[in-house]
Amino acid sequence: MTTTxxxxxxxxxxxxxxxxxxxxSARAFWRWLTSMRTALVLLLVLAVAAVPGxxxxxxxxxxxxxxxxxxxxxxxxxxxxxxxxxxxYASPWFSAVYLLLFVSLVGCLVPRLRQHxxxxxxxxxxxxxxxxxxxxxxxxxxxxxxxxxxxxxxSALRGRRWRTTVRAQQDxxxxxxxxKGYLKESGNLLFHFALLAVLFGVAWGSWYGWHANRxxxxxxxxxxxxxxxxxxxLGARTVAEDLPPFCVxxxxxxxxxxxxxxxxxxxxxxxxVEHPGAAARGWTLRVNDxxxxxxxxxxxxxxxxxxxxxxxxxxxxxxxxxxxxLPTDGMLxxxxxxxxPYANVAPGGGQAQAPAQVGFSGVYQPTVxxxxxxxxxxxxxxxxxxxxxxxxxxxxxxxxxxxxxxYELDSRxxxxxxxxxxxxxxxxxxxxxxxxDGSTVEFLGTxxxxxxxxxxxxxxxxxxxxxxxxxxxxxxxxxxxxRRIWARISPADGGGSLITIGGLARTxxxxxxDEFAGVVRxxxxxxxxxxxxxxxxxxxxxxx
Amino acid sequence: xAQLSDTLLIAAVVTYVAAMLGYLVEFAFGTRGAVARxxxxxxxxxxxxxxxTAGTSPTAPVSPxxxxxxxxxxxxxxxxxxxxxxxxxGLIGVGLTVVALGLHSGVLVTRGLAAxxxxxxxxxxxxxxxxAVFAAGWLVxxxxxxxxxxLGLFVTFAQALLLGFxxxxxxxxxxxxxxxxxSYWLKIHVTxxxxxxxxxxxxxxxxxxxxxxxxxxxxxxxxxxxxxxxxPAGEALExxxxxxxxxxxxxxxxxxxxxxxxxxxxxxxYWGWDPKETWSFVSWVxxxxxxxxxxxxSVKRTTATWFAAAAWGTMLINLxxxxxxxxxxxxxxxxx
Ligand code: HEM
Numbered sequence: 001m002t003t004t005x006x007x008x009x010x011x012x013x014x015x016x017x018x019x020x021x022x023x024x025s026a027r028a029f030w031r032w033l034t035s036m037r038t039a040l041v042l043l044l045v046l047a048v049a050a051v052p053g054x055x056x057x058x059x060x061x062x063x064x065x066x067x068x069x070x071x072x073x074x075x076x077x078x079x080x081x082x083x084x085x086x087x088x089y090a091s092p093w094f095s096a097v098y099l100l101l102f103v104s105l106v107g108c109l110v111p112r113l114r115q116h117x118x119x120x121x122x123x124x125x126x127x128x129x130x131x132x133x134x135x136x137x138x139x140x141x142x143x144x145x146x147x148x149x150x151x152x153x154x155s156a157l158r159g160r161r162w163r164t165t166v167r168a169q170q171d172x173x174x175x176x177x178x179x180k181g182y183l184k185e186s187g188n189l190l191f192h193f194a195l196l197a198v199l200f201g202v203a204w205g206s207w208y209g210w211h212a213n214r215x216x217x218x219x220x221x222x223x224x225x226x227x228x229x230x231x232x233x234l235g236a237r238t239v240a241e242d243l244p245p246f247c248v249x250x251x252x253x254x255x256x257x258x259x260x261x262x263x264x265x266x267x268x269x270x271x272x273v274e275h276p277g278a279a280a281r282g283w284t285l286r287v288n289d290x291x292x293x294x295x296x297x298x299x300x301x302x303x304x305x306x307x308x309x310x311x312x313x314x315x316x317x318x319x320x321x322x323x324x325x326l327p328t329d330g331m332l333x334x335x336x337x338x339x340x341p342y343a344n345v346a347p348g349g350g351q352a353q354a355p356a357q358v359g360f361s362g363v364y365q366p367t368v369x370x371x372x373x374x375x376x377x378x379x380x381x382x383x384x385x386x387x388x389x390x391x392x393x394x395x396x397x398x399x400x401x402x403x404x405x406x407y408e409l410d411s412r413x414x415x416x417x418x419x420x421x422x423x424x425x426x427x428x429x430x431x432x433x434x435x436x437d438g439s440t441v442e443f444l445g446t447x448x449x450x451x452x453x454x455x456x457x458x459x460x461x462x463x464x465x466x467x468x469x470x471x472x473x474x475x476x477x478x479x480x481x482x483r484r485i486w487a488r489i490s491p492a493d494g495g496g497s498l499i500t501i502g503g504l505a506r507t508x509x510x511x512x513x514d515e516f517a518g519v520v521r522x523x524x525x526x527x528x529x530x531x532x533x534x535x536x537x538x539x540x541x542x543x544x
Numbered sequence: 545x546a547q548l549s550d551t552l553l554i555a556a557v558v559t560y561v562a563a564m565l566g567y568l569v570e571f572a573f574g575t576r577g578a579v580a581r582x583x584x585x586x587x588x589x590x591x592x593x594x595x596x597t598a599g600t601s602p603t604a605p606v607s608p609x610x611x612x613x614x615x616x617x618x619x620x621x622x623x624x625x626x627x628x629x630x631x632x633x634g635l636i637g638v639g640l641t642v643v644a645l646g647l648h649s650g651v652l653v654t655r656g657l658a659a660x661x662x663x664x665x666x667x668x669x670x671x672x673x674x675x676a677v678f679a680a681g682w683l684v685x686x687x688x689x690x691x692x693x694x695l696g697l698f699v700t701f702a703q704a705l706l707l708g709f710x711x712x713x714x715x716x717x718x719x720x721x722x723x724x725x726x727s728y729w730l731k732i733h734v735t736x737x738x739x740x741x742x743x744x745x746x747x748x749x750x751x752x753x754x755x756x757x758x759x760x761x762x763x764x765x766x767x768x769x770x771x772x773x774x775x776p777a778g779e780a781l782e783x784x785x786x787x788x789x790x791x792x793x794x795x796x797x798x799x800x801x802x803x804x805x806x807x808x809x810x811x812x813x814y815w816g817w818d819p820k821e822t823w824s825f826v827s828w829v830x831x832x833x834x835x836x837x838x839x840x841x842s843v844k845r846t847t848a849t850w851f852a853a854a855a856w857g858t859m860l861i862n863l864x865x866x867x868x869x870x871x872x873x874x875x876x877x878x879x880x
Binding site: 288299 | 719729790794798806814815817818819829830839840851
C-alpha cells in the first residue's frame with residue numbers, strides 16, 4: 001500500500017535453509033542492486049563519473065588536444081591514459097556505472113510493470129473502516145435505500161472518470177471504492193523504459209554507425225570510401241564495404257561576414273550521385289542544413305582558403321598545386337605548406353647532384369594587416385589578400401618512410417641542415433617571385449575549401465523516439481496524482497441511507513480538496529439531520 | 545537601441561536592489577508567526593489508510609492537530625487583517641519587483657530589436673533571459689502563495705547578483721547570430737534552457753532555505769542557520785521545492801533534447817560530450833537523482849534536498865565555469 005512496499009520489495013520466495021549460501025547471496029545482491037537506494041547511488045556516481053570528460057581532453061572530441069596534453073604533461077599523461085581519462089565515455093569504469101544502473105533499472109522495472117498491470121485490472125481496494133478519519137471526509141443522507149444510493153454515488157464518480165467498484169459488506173452496508181491517477185505509474189514506467197530505449201539506440205548507433213570527415217577544395221569530388229577520407233571511424237559491427245557508394249562534388253563555397261568579422265552565413269553548392277549510374281542532383285549545404293541521403297548524412301563543418309601556386313623549376317618544368325591552408329584564428333589567418341619533391345631534377349638524370357627539392361611554408365591573410373610586424377589577417381573575407389612565403393630548398397625528407405603532415409615541413413630535416421631557408425617574400429594574387437636559383441613561384445589566387453563530416457547513425461531515430469517518450473512519461477509521472485475516494489452507505493435509522501465519503505490523495509495534490517468537494521456535490525444528498533454543524537462539505541485544508 | 549538596452553539593465557538592477565530592501569524590512573521586522581502559519585499549512589497525511597480505527601466514536605473529532613472539518617475562511621482569517629508596517633515594506637518590495645521585471649523585459653525587447661533576432665544568442669543574453677524567467681516565476685508564485693513574500697529578499701538578492709555580474713562582466717555588443725546558431729531548434733533549445741534554468745534557480749531558493757530551516761531546527765546556530773528562525777516551516781518549503789523542481793525538470797529535459805536535435809543538424813551527431821553537453825548531462829542526472837531521492841522512502845528529505853542544491857551547483861558550473869574555461873563547440877558564450 002505504501003510506496004516502500006512496492007519499491008523496496010523483497011525478492012520472490014523466502015530463503016529456505018536448504019538454499020545454498022551462493023544462491024542466497026546472489027539474491028541479496030540482486031535485491032541490493034534493484035533497490036531504489038542503489039539506483040540513487042549509481043545515478044550520483046554516474047554524474048560524478050561524467051565530469052572528468054570535461055576536465056581532460058577527450059580523444060573522441062579532439063585527438064589533437066590529447067596529443068598536445070601529452071607534450072605539455074609528459075609524465076602525467078600516460079598515467080591518466082592508463083585509467084582512460086582521455087576516453088572517459090568509453091572507459092570500463094564509466095561503462096560499468098551505466099550498465100549497472102541499467103541492469104538495476106530492468107530488475108526494478110519488470111516487477112513494477114507486472115504489478116502495475118495487475119493494479120490496472122484489479123478493482124480499487126476495500127474501503128477502510130473509518131472513512132471520517134481520512135484527510136477529506138463528508139457525510140450525507142439520501143432518501144433511497146443503500147443499494148440505490150450506492151449507484152448514485154458510483155455514477156457521480158464514474159461521470160468524472162473514476163474507476164469504481166461497489167461491494168456489499170457483511171454488516172449490511174454497501175461501499176463504493178474509487179481510484180484515479182493510474183496514469184502516474186504508467187507515465188513513470190514509460191519514462192524508465194524510455195531510458196532503456198535511449199540507451200539501446202545509442203548502443204545500436206555505435207555498433208552499426210560510422211563517421212568520416214575530409215577536406216574538399218571547391219571543384220573537387222570525393223566518394224564514400226574509407227580511402228578517400230582524412231579520418232574515419234567505423235562502428236564495432238561495421239566494415240568498410242558497408243559504406244554506401246555515393247559521390248559528392250563541391251562546386252563552390254561562399255561565406256558572408258558581418259563588419260566585425262563574425263560569420264553570418266556559410267553556403268556550399270554541391271552535387272551528388274547516390275550510387276553509380278544515378279542521376280546527379282544538386283543541394284545547397286549549410287551549417288544547419290545537411291545533405292540527408294538514405295544511409296548517410298553530409299554536414300558542412302568548417303572552411304578555409306587553399307592558395308594555388310605555380311612553381312617553375314630551374315629547368316623550366318612547371319608544377320601547379322592547390323594547397324589547403326589551415327585557419328589559425330577567427331580572421332582566417334591561415335598557415336600551410338607546399339611541397340615540390342620532384343622539382344629541380346636535371347632533365348638528363350644527373351644522379352650525383354644533391355637533392356634540390358623545394359618547399360614553401362606560408363601564411364595567408366585574406367585581408368592583410370597594414371602593420372607588417374603583425375602578420376595577422378584583419379578580416380576573414382578576401383578584401384586585400386596576401387600570401388607570405390618562405391622558400392626552403394634541400395631534402396624534404398619524404399623518402400625516409402615516416403608519415404609527414406601535409407600542413408608542415410619536416411622540422412627534423414631543417415634541424416639537420418638538410419632543408420635550408422632561401423628567403424621570404426609576400427605575394428599578391430597574380431604576382432610571382434624569382435628565387436635565387438632561377439626558379440619562380442607564382443601565386444595564382446585561392447580556392448575555398450570546406451570540411452565535411454559524413455555520418456550514419458541508425459540508432460538516431462530510436463534515441464529520438466525514446467527521448468520523446470521519456471519526456472512525455474516524465475510529465476505524466478510528475479503531474480499525475482493518485483487518489484482514492486470511498487463511500488460507505490448504510491441504512492439510516494429513520495429511513496433512507498447515511499453516506500460517509502472519505503478521500504485520500506496518495507501523492508502531493510493541492511487541488512484534491514476541491515475535487516473531493518466537487519464529487520460530494522455531484523453525488524447529491526443532504527447533510528444528515530443529526531450533524532450539528534451544517535458544514536456543507538467537510539474538507540480540511542490539508543491537501544495543500 | 546542597444547544603448548537603451550544597457551541603460552535599462554542598470555535601471556532594472558537598481559530597482560531589484562530597492563525591492564530587496566523592501567523585502568528585507570519585512571523579513572527582519574515582520575511577524576514571523578503570520579508568515580509561518582499560512583505557509584506552513586499542516587500537510588499531514590494519514591500514515592496508513594487501512595490502519596485499525598476502532599475506539600473513537602464516529603462523531604468525535606479525530607484529533608485537533610489533524611483538523612476536523614474547518615469552515616472555509618476561518619483558516620486564513622488571521623492573516624487578512626492589517627499588513628502592518630513591515631508588511632507594507634514587503635508590498636513595496638513586490639511592487640518594485642514588478643517594476644524591475646518591466647525594465648528587465650525592456651532590456652530583452654530592445655536587445656532583440658537591436659540585433660534583429662530573439663534576444664538570447666550569447667551568454668549575456670542568456671543570463672538576462674534566465675533571470676527574467678526567475679523574476680516572473682517568483683511573481684507567479686507570489687500570486688498563488690502571498691505568504692511567501694518575505695522570501696523575496698533571497699530572490700531579489702540572487703537576481704541583483706546575477707544581473708549585476710552579467711552587466712559588468714558578460715556584456716557583449718548586440719550582433720546577429722553565427723551560422724551554427726541560425727536554427728529554429730536554437731530558439732526552442734535556448735528558450736527552454738533559459739526557462740528551465742530560471743525556474744531551477746527559483747526552485748533552489750526554497751531548497752536552500754529548507755536546508756537552513758532544517759539545520760536551525762536541528763539546533764545548528766552557526767551562520768547561515770540563524771536565518772532559519774524567521775523562515776516558514778520546513779515542510780512547506782520542502783514541498784514547494786519539490787513542486788518547482790517537478791515543474792522545471794521536464795523543461796530542462798526538453799532543452800537537452802532540442803539541443804541534441806540541433807547538434808545533429810549542425811555537427812552531425814546528437815551527442816558529442818563537448819564540455820557544455822557533458823555538464824548539461826551532469827545537471828540532468830543530478831536533478832533526476834534529486835527527484836529519485838525524494839521518491840525513495842528511505843531517503844531523508846534533507847538528504848534529497850541537498851541533492852537539489854548540489855544540482856543547482858552543477859548548473860552554475862555549466863553556466864559560469866564552462867563558458868569561460870572549457871573549449872567547446874558551443875560558439876555561444878561570446879565572451880572573450
Ligand atoms: C537509469 C537511471 C534512472 C533515472 C535517470 C531515473 C530517474 C527518475 C526520476 C527523474 C524520477 C522522478 C519522476 C517521478 O517521480 O515521477 C524517478 C522516479 C522513480 N524511479 Fe527512477 N530513474 C532511474 C533508474 C531507476 C531504477 C534503477 C529504479 C529501481 C530501482 C527506479 C525506480 C524509480 C521509482 C520507483 C520512482 C518513483 C515512482 C513514484 O514516484 O512513485 N529508477 N526516477
